Amino acid sequence: MPDFLRLNQGYLFKQAAGWQAQQMWCEVIAYELSFLFNVAVPPAFVSIDSSSDQAGALIELFYPYPAAKRTIRLVHAADFMQRNFAGGSKGRPHALRENLVICRALGAPDPLRWWARAILFDTLIGNTDRHSENWGFLIEGTQDARHFSLAPLYDNGTSLGYGTNDAKLANRWDERQMTAYLAKGHHDIGWSKNEDGPTPHLSLCVRFFTANPGLMEIAAAMLTFTNEQVDEIVEWAAQFNVPVLFQFARGRFISDQLGARRDALREALKL
Numbered sequence: 674m675p676d677f678l679r680l681n682q683g684y685l686f687k688q689a690a691g692w693q694a695q696q697m698w699c700e701v702i703a704y705e706l707s708f709l710f711n712v713a714v715p716p717a718f719v720s721i722d723s724s725s726d727q728a729g730a731l732i733e734l735f736y737p738y739p740a741a742k743r744t745i746r747l748v749h750a751a752d753f754m755q756r757n758f759a760g761g762s763k764g765r766p767h768a769l770r771e772n773l774v775i776c777r778a779l780g781a782p783d784p785l786r787w788w789a790r791a792i793l794f795d796t797l798i799g800n801t802d803r804h805s806e807n808w809g810f811l812i813e814g815t816q817d818a819r820h821f822s823l824a825p826l827y828d829n830g831t832s833l834g835y836g837t838n839d840a841k842l843a844n845r846w847d848e849r850q851m852t853a854y855l856a857k858g859h860h861d862i863g864w865s866k867n868e869d870g871p872t873p874h875l876s877l878c879v880r881f882f883t884a885n886p887g888l889m890e891i892a893a894a895m896l897t898f899t900n901e902q903v904d905e906i907v908e909w910a911a912q913f914n915v916p917v918l919f920q921f922a923r924g925r926f927i928s929d930q931l932g933a934r935r936d937a938l939r940e941a942l943k944l
């Protein structure tokens with residue numbers, strides 16, 4: 674067994690079909706990028722289901738296997754929000770300020786710093802899907818003495834321009850094309866329940882860090898990675914011969930996205 678896989682550990686085999694198939698690579702690459710940003714993400718590996726010869730991402734669960742031995746469980750943030758959701762609007766409102774209130778009420782350690790990293794991570798990878806079932810809490814202990822912490826950032830596949838088809842990537846995008854594309858990127862969350870709805874990636878970060886200038890050092894540290902470090906990751910990914918290939922041109926596209934988002938964040942945050 675490869676040394677990065679562990680016995681008595683649960684894994685999730687995650688696949689997406691058709692035009693979403695590249696999401697498996699986004700999971701794997703987001704995990705590799707997490708080391709550059711110093712953000713906790715569950716390990717995600719390239720894998721093949723040998724019974725069907727299909728490729729997917731193998732994602733390490735937050736708890737061991739078999740389930741009977743579980744001491745930790747994941748609870749979606751949505752489970753603590755049901756009463757807040759407006760009738761007829763699935764999962765909304767869903768906003769940063771109320772997310773922080775829930776984290777504090779449950780006693781999760783350091784929610785402000787956690788969200789600082791989360792919104793920067795989602796901005797850097799262009800994730801558009803951090804809805805209230807795509808973040809949550811790990812609960813340990815017994816009913817009487819439960820301990821809540823924020824789970825590592827899972828479900829990172831809806832990112833990195835996964836839906837852009839190969840034909841559009843044949844020629845490298847120029848700065849104008851990339852800038853126009855990045856401007857369309859948004860978080861799933863709003864700022865507050867009164868200002869709910871998907872919010873542009875950059876503007877949510879600017880608002881959050883302007884309101885919390887003491888956290889700017891987190892942003893500064895997360896935005897120090899180099900283009901070469903990202904190139905190394907995407908070049909590594911392009912070497913795998915699996916049923917869902919990761920093309921060189923897609924790697925270049927991802928690397929260009931990361932560099933452009935880092936530079937735009939630095940400028941917007943005056944770093």
Ligand SMILES: Nc1ncnc2c1ncn2[C@@H]1O[C@H](COP(=O)(O)OP(=O)(O)OP(=O)(O)O)[C@@H](O)[C@H]1O
Pocket residue numbers: 685687715732733734735736747806807827828829
């Ligand atoms: N590392 C993990 N450990 C434990 N549970 C996990 C982990 N990653 C994901 N899950 C659980 O599995 C569910 C599905 O995973 P994920 O969100 O990545 O896939 P998805 O296909 O996007 O699902 P959905 O469309 O419901 O969001 C999550 O909502 C979460 O409950």
Ligand SMILES: [Mg+2]
Pocket residue numbers: 806807828
């Ligand atoms: Mg999900």
